[in-house]
């Protein structure tokens with residue numbers, strides 16, 4: 001069955017109007033396709049299996065290059081854990097029960113990068129490094145990838161340049177892995193990137209170029225400069241298939257984790273997953289993987305700041321990467337730096353159009369409230385962007401989505417994807433917590 005290009009929402013100006021007025025809103029995707037229709041997408045289950053195999057080939061290298069990954073034998077993965085106290089606190093604050101069970105996917109603890117970018121960003125650089133090494137006969141099939149740690153490999157990679165545009169975390173992931181492999185690496189940082197992220201990158205051996213413009217401008221500059229180099233490779237967050245596939249592997253790992261927790265996933269016990277969304281690459285890759293693994297039993301929702309609803313606008317208008325939030329008079333100013341994105345990823349959004357169940361927007365103040373609330377209830381600290389999914393169970397319950405789908409709300413397993421935070425300096429985290437605490441004193445609505 002072919003995917004239909006009909007988007008009944010093309011004319012939904014009322015929602016567009018609310019977005020432009022920066023009102024938090026919830027949107028259900030009318031174009032979500034059934035799992036059999038997903039075969040028509042440009043990526044398939046087999047691509048996830050191959051991406052997973054690449055991670056395994058590189059595991060011995062990663063365990064050597066980043067000793068913090070030794071205890072997981074070089075596999076970069078995070079825990080999945082229940083957060084019942086947070087769930088109860090939110091039930092109380094919002095004045096109704098979301099139902100079901102809330103879990104946190106702890107990507108804020110991912111080794112090396114402390115954010116979900118350890119999946120996509122590191123994957124794309126490892127993929128490129130492997131390609132070069134195979135092409136030039138440095139490594140052959142079946143040999144140990146520990147060799148990538150040697151001076152011979154580092155000298156070889158130093159002839160090549162990698163570039164990336166970033167609001168912070170993607171730059172960290174690309175910068176850290178590229179510099180460790182021996183590449184020349186330049187990170188084009190948007191104006192909203194945090195000072196400590198730039199400093200950390202310089203410490204790791206990356207070149208940091210600062211721009212006064214936003215993310216799209218930093219990407220455009222990085223793309224142009226890197227592609228002009230004879231040995232330049234640009235990691236393109238607005239178009240990359242490899243970032244996407246790197247993220248998608250999370251779905252295979254999540255399946256094992258749910259099994260270990262004895263959590264059943266089927267039509268009567270579905271999974272609702274809430275992912276903070278910037279260009280849509282990380283949530284899109286994860287959603288694609290989850291739909292391949294769990295079929296129609298998983299419902300994925302994207303979350304964007306009210307000031308940066310890039311992917312939602314792309315989907316609503318069906319114009320995808322052709323529109324940016326500024327076209328609609330929206331300023332793209334948010335303290336959620338990982339989500340401060342005005343234009344969606346072309347590659348990811350064309351796929352997410354068919355995989356996701358919906359999206360909602362959230363104000364910056366609420367991100368800080370959730371940040372403080374999670375720290376108080378569970379002693380877990382996230383960066384502001386990473387808290388956006390925590391409100392998902394209440395938002396989606398409030399609009400009656402489960403009932404519309406014939407699902408018992410109490411049978412749902414909710415997963416809030418915590419996308420980053422481990423590397424945030426203590427002083428900055430304290431500032432975030434203080435801000436959340438004072439905002440929490442004011443009344444709130446889900």
Ligand SMILES: *Cc1c(COP(=O)(O)O)cnc(C)c1O
Nearest residue numbers: 169278279280281282338419420
């Ligand atoms: C990058 C990032 C996201 C969003 O990922 P995209 O691929 O840009 O959609 C969410 N949260 C954090 C902390 C991030 O760094």
